[in-house]
Amino acid sequence: MEIAVCLPLSEAQEARLRRSAGSATVRRCAPDDLGDASVVFGNPTPEAIAANRALRWLQLESVGFGEYLDLDWSRASGPVQVTNLAGFFADPVAETALAGILALKRGIDRLCALRSDGTWIGDPIRSELGLLGGSKTVLFGRGAINGRLAELLAPFRCTVTAFGRDFAEDRLDAALEQADVVVATVPHTAATAGLFGAARLARMKRSAIFCNLGRGSLVDEEALARALRSGALAGAVIDVTRAEPLPPDHAFWTTPNTILTQHSGGGTADETDRKIDRFLNNFTRFRDGAPLEGLVDFTRGY
């Protein structure tokens, strides 16, 4: 059995994989050249997956898998299982969401800029600060990230209204009109793409903060930038964008009250080690013919 690994590893991490792989061969490979490995760990290009006719199991190093939705997974060698990291990023992304919201409420972004300018503003900034405590929050997405965020919000005595994929648009819109903070964590699907367009963003209060930590395709980015510029929205926490890296002329580089976290929300210093833990756990199951963790259902889109 051959395991093709296409995520960046240190030598120690690669050595650990080899030790744990038993008789299987571990081969590092480029994301666009998998050969005919029956097991792949990482996020290769869709073309490389199509070209591999021996694939039996793909362990992604992400939760999202939108780029693979159109692939034909049938193989003469047997069924292909695809697993993702569902739930893996809940703690870090929820902490980044809360960090971003609190930064806007407590002026951390402005105070960091003042420090870098060497400017003491002192008391006058106090009148610009707000509290998260007691806010009306809308969590759009019922997955692990918003589940964890709801736990972190509990002591803030926020009212939390959560919507999953069975949401009714009129109920969502009614909740958005009341919300102080909106946090979206939904994947890219046909149902979510473009869902937060200009008209929906315009329903929110001028004092509201909008956060997107799911996929950039959810939002009309030009409309969001206009709302931030005009003061129609008080702030935004943006982890994901339609284009990553964000193009140099993109509005989000300069919109006011914007925390742009560059898709780092899921990051932690030990994340690759934790990804290897997850792979090895599934690898044991794969060899034993046991059900894999995080099996992707392509018919649902997440």
Next chain:
Amino acid sequence: MEIAVCLPLSEAQEARLRRSAGSATVRRCAPDDLGDASVVFGNPTPEAIAANRALRWLQLESVGFGEYLDLDWSRASGPVQVTNLAGFFADPVAETALAGILALKRGIDRLCALRSDGTWIGDPIRSELGLLGGSKTVLFGRGAINGRLAELLAPFRCTVTAFGRDFAEDRLDAALEQADVVVATVPHTAATAGLFGAARLARMKRSAIFCNLGRGSLVDEEALARALRSGALAGAVIDVTRAEPLPPDHAFWTTPNTILTQHSGGGTADETDRKIDRFLNNFTRFRDGAPLEGLVDFTRGY
């Protein structure tokens, strides 16, 4: 009865005070010239308090009162009551503390600087990020701020070790050596001044974050700056400093991984209105001869 008011008020706020003062006269005054008002609302200079021989009640607009410790409060006209805003700032300061800690853990300060530079770093920042969840925290100060912070930390599954004014130095030092996050909220007293000197700071782990939201006198600022520069400490959240405004050549303008919140931690857009609420509530008690809220005990120093 004359009420001298020496905090900045809008016209609407002043009108509200006059309406609620009944037959008492409300006079706005400079902090260094109270005349002989029997009631004072705000933080006047110690000299102006000494010069006012008719004072019966001083409602401070702060929690701290270190600048008044040496005053002689005896008056021929009767005893002087001094009240502070104990507990008033617990919610905002606790939110600022958590905002600062999460900013350091999740890289919000670095990401804000990258945005202002127009630099996309993306994935490489992920390996610099950490989680607050599961941290060992030491809360130094058992007042309202750290009480509220302990509530906010609860869902992070942190271990919390709290110390009040009866702390034992050896137990504090033992806890500091284990701590991932240390949050000090203690007032300036003879017992706290200089307590966090170079030797005590050196006990902390290189990965630890130190936060001071009490009074600047607690800390040897040069030692803290050296620790941040050398990497002996991973970060600091600094709301209070020995000199405010911070002098232009102060190290805290340029130390790495430093969130400098310029004594804004207690600030909210509605704080003056809430201070007036508190004053008027105490004013009713004062006229009725009832016990005042937030009575200061100068023998304790807080």
